[in-house]
Structure formats: structure tokens, C-alpha cells
Amino acid sequence: MAYTVTNFRTKKALKDALKSGAEIEVYQPGPFGPDVKDGTCTLEGPHYPAPHSWYASAVVRGGKVVSVK
Numbered sequence: 001m002a003y004t005v006t007n008f009r010t011k012k013a014l015k016d017a018l019k020s021g022a023e024i025e026v027y028q029p030g031p032f033g034p035d036v037k038d039g040t041c042t043l044e045g046p047h048y049p050a051p052h053s054w055y056a057s058a059v060v061r062g063g064k065v066v067s068v069k
Helices: 013-018
Strands: 039-045 054-060 065-069
Touching: 013 039, 013 054, 013 065
Parallel strands: none
Antiparallel strands: 039 054, 054 065
16 A cells, blocks of 8 residues: 555545646555555555545556556
8 A cells, every 4th residue: 555645635636636737656654665666556545644535546657646546
């Protein structure tokens, strides 16, 4: 699981930011490394300690989200 650097409260807010052209960076906390460079990953939000209320599959290139499902 990974997080976006910006703490999006909803998946819709994440998708809207991506559509508007925002550069959305991702990171993976814990022992698996802080950076997600290329490929697909699962995002979750909002950030801890808030309970996670959304999950998304994202395509990442160069550490930035290019699409979200």
C-alpha cells in the first residue's frame, strides 16, 4: 500500500486533482522503501491516523501518478 504526498480525503478529490493537471507524488511507508518509481501500486487514504476510507489502483511513472482506477 502506498500514499499520495498530498492527503486526499476522497478518491474523487484525487481523480479531480489528476484531471486538473496536478503532479501527484506517491510514497510507501515502512520497510519496503519510501519511493514508488514506476509501475502500478495500490493507494489508500486518507493518511494515518484517520481511518482509511478509499483505495485506488494507480499507474506511476517517474514517481508521479499518471492514472487512477
